[in-house]
Amino acid sequence: VAVKVEVSRIEEGSAGRAAASGEAVLSELQPLVVRTVRLVVGSGSAVAEDAAQEALLEVSRSLSRLREQASAAAFAARIAARVAMRAARRERRFELLGVRARELSVPGANGQPSELVELKEAFDRLPPRQRATAVLRLYVGLSEQETAEALGCSVGTVKHQLHDARIALVAHLADGKEAKDQRRGGRA
Amino acid sequence: VIEDQVQREQVSDAQFRAMLEAFAGPASPLPPATPRRRRITRRTMILLAAALAALGLAVPGALALLGYWETPKQFLSDSRQPAYAKQSLRGLIKAFRQHGYRLTFGGWGGGPHPFRDFRVLGVTSGLVVHAPGSEARLYGLRLPHGYIGYLFFGSRSFVDFPPGSPPRSFPVRVQIIPTKKPLLGPLPPDSNSVARPCRRGWALQRLGGGDMPTPHGLGYEFGLASSKVASVHVRYHDGSTTKGAVGTGHFLVWMKPSAGWTNVTVIAENAAGKTIGRLVTSGYGGLPFTPTPAKPGSVYACAP
Numbered sequence: 001v002a003v004k005v006e007v008s009r010i011e012e013g014s015a016g017r018a019a020a021s022g023e024a025v026l027s028e029l030q031p032l033v034v035r036t037v038r039l040v041v042g043s044g045s046a047v048a049e050d051a052a053q054e055a056l057l058e059v060s061r062s063l064s065r066l067r068e069q070a071s072a073a074a075f076a077a078r079i080a081a082r083v084a085m086r087a088a089r090r091e092r093r094f095e096l097l098g099v100r101a102r103e104l105s106v107p108g109a110n111g112q113p114s115e116l117v118e119l120k121e122a123f124d125r126l127p128p129r130q131r132a133t134a135v136l137r138l139y140v141g142l143s144e145q146e147t148a149e150a151l152g153c154s155v156g157t158v159k160h161q162l163h164d165a166r167i168a169l170v171a172h173l174a175d176g177k178e179a180k181d182q183r184r185g186g187r188a
Numbered sequence: 189v190i191e192d193q194v195q196r197e198q199v200s201d202a203q204f205r206a207m208l209e210a211f212a213g214p215a216s217p218l219p220p221a222t223p224r225r226r227r228i229t230r231r232t233m234i235l236l237a238a239a240l241a242a243l244g245l246a247v248p249g250a251l252a253l254l255g256y257w258e259t260p261k262q263f264l265s266d267s268r269q270p271a272y273a274k275q276s277l278r279g280l281i282k283a284f285r286q287h288g289y290r291l292t293f294g295g296w297g298g299g300p301h302p303f304r305d306f307r308v309l310g311v312t313s314g315l316v317v318h319a320p321g322s323e324a325r326l327y328g329l330r331l332p333h334g335y336i337g338y339l340f341f342g343s344r345s346f347v348d349f350p351p352g353s354p355p356r357s358f359p360v361r362v363q364i365i366p367t368k369k370p371l372l373g374p375l376p377p378d379s380n381s382v383a384r385p386c387r388r389g390w391a392l393q394r395l396g397g398g399d400m401p402t403p404h405g406l407g408y409e410f411g412l413a414s415s416k417v418a419s420v421h422v423r424y425h426d427g428s429t430t431k432g433a434v435g436t437g438h439f440l441v442w443m444k445p446s447a448g449w450t451n452v453t454v455i456a457e458n459a460a461g462k463t464i465g466r467l468v469t470s471g472y473g474g475l476p477f478t479p480t481p482a483k484p485g486s487v488y489a490c491a492p
Contacts, residue, residue, distance in 0.1 A: 031215035043211040052217040098231025106213040119199065119207040138201060139208040169199050 022063045026056070029076040032140065033059055036077055038106075039135045040084035041091065042124050045101035051087035055080045077140050078150035081132045088128035122172035130165040133158055257312040257330065257436075273314065273327065276339060276360045280329075281308055306332060311339075315433045315440040319406060326410050326440045329364075336383070337364040340408060342400050363396040386490035391417055391456040391465025392439060394489045397473030399445075407443030407473040409454060418459040422452050424471075447471025456491065467491040 034052040041048035059079050066075050091101060112120075123131065129151070136147045137158065148155045258266060260281060264274050284306045312328035322342065329337030340361040365383050386393050397409035413420065413434050420432040420439045424447055432441030432454070441454055449471060456465035467489060468476045 034215055034217055035212040038213050039208055039211065043213055049217045049219075056217070097235055098229040098233075104218050106211065106218065108210070108213060112210045115203075116207045116210050119203065120211050123207065134204065135208060138204050139212065166199055173199075 022060065025063060025066075025069070025072060026060050029059060029072060030056060032073060033076050033080040036080040036135055036140055037084040037087070039139060040081065040128065040132045041088045042101070043120070044103050044106050045091070046104050047087060047091050047101040048084075049104060051083055054087070055083035058083055073140070074142060074146045074150060077136055077142060077146075081136055081150050085128045085132050088131065092128070118173060118176055119169070122169050122176065125172050126165055126168055130161050130168065133161040134165050137162060257310045257328070259310055260308050263311045269314070270325070270341075272360075273325065273339070273341060276341065277308065277311065277327075280339070280362060284308065306335075308337075312436050312438070315410070315435050315438055317408075317431070317433045317440050317442050319430075319442050322406075324406075324408055324440070324442055326438065328436070328438060331364065334367050335364055336367060336395075337362065338396055338410065340396070340400075340410065342406070342408075361396075361398065361400065365395060386412075389492070390414055390490045392420070392454060392467045392491040394467055394469065394491075397469060399443075399472040406445055407447060407452075407471050408441065409443070409467075409469050409473045410438060410440045411467075412437055413439040413456065414465075416458050416464055417456045419457050421455055421457075422447075423455055424452050425450050443471050443473065449477065451476045454491075465491040 033055050037052040037055045038048045041051050059076050062075075062079060066072060094101070123134070126134070132151060133147060136142045136150055137144070142150060144155045144158050147158045151158070153161075260277060263269060263277060308329050309332065310330035312330075314325040314327045316323055316325050324340065324342045327339040327341075329339060331337045338361075340363070367383050383393075383395060391414050393412040394409065395411040397407065399407045409422075415437070417434055417439065420434055420441055421429045422432065422441045422443055423429050424444070430442060430444060432439055439454070439456070443452055451468050452471050454467040454469060455463055456467075458464050470476050
């Protein structure tokens, strides 16, 4: 997986350069942080981009606490997940009030196959914690143990969250299909 | 069912990853397209409307804080209100609860059609006038069935009780005024006494008055004051004046007992000190004596 490669590159590079400047580390961590936050908060929303900026700032402020360069990716992912979940929860409350985030066009997101678009829509309906678990495990490529540490929960909870996420995804996809069929039936 | 479906229609890790990679976007945060991050949907409007409605319900409390009017419960627990006002309101509430309100002459008892559900809905903050060594207060009452009411109090010294007189109820007058023809029962015998809005350009509207104690006590007169009225005073036939009070859309003036059997003029002035209304009344409060007799329907006279 591309991201896994990218993460291991960061780890190797960071380990090899003990004296690397914070700026260099940050620029290496940036893709991981930005994409993690974007996926957890909701790709294509203006709020996700703001949260990504916020997470980058928080990572840069916390770099002095980073003891082992080798664990930089897990360290950044932990901060990104925390900021993203906070933003996603805030956004859920806004949505309950009927205030929606403005949509942005994310390069590369347009023209994706409809199955992926449907899956993404279903994914965006998952609770923030399930989204964060899925992103850290399946996109960032953290182990179950690392994901548990990043989210401050047990390994069992990580497994449980992923399982629940899959069930909810299937249910949301089924709902989506049903709604589509009904619309088609109505038109006919 | 869903568990079974998951078994059959499992979202594979590969699909999951493909979706996440497809929507992960660029490595840098995107610049905002518009200054505003959020947009408002119809649901927001509905919630805003609901919030406004809730605010409307909370307005009695808010208005009480601003000093406009209070619910009876708020009034009775308001430390700014004098004990005699609270005692009197309690008595009024009790009377309404026990007897309702009967549409007879003056309102109390005996009539065939009592409003059993008559109750005090709210009390306006008091207007206070200071006579030498005493004070008088006026409170407006919000009442049901198109009625408005007033509680007028004089401090004990206002009515000059003889020294050593036993402690007794303080002087209080209750005036209940219909603003439309009642649905039940007849109008009181003074059937011209339905307060109606004054014509455009009005400054004062008399609603009540009298003297306390009757007869030959201090006179008082109260009513509505338009928003243009900044101050009121009473001018006597000898040219002297006494100051009244204006607030929350009402005025209250007091008259010297010496004014007694003469007419006096209540004068309303605007903020610039210009006279904008004159209301002739008797020195005992109420309808003026001849040569300016009350015309039918002028119980609640408007000025100018």
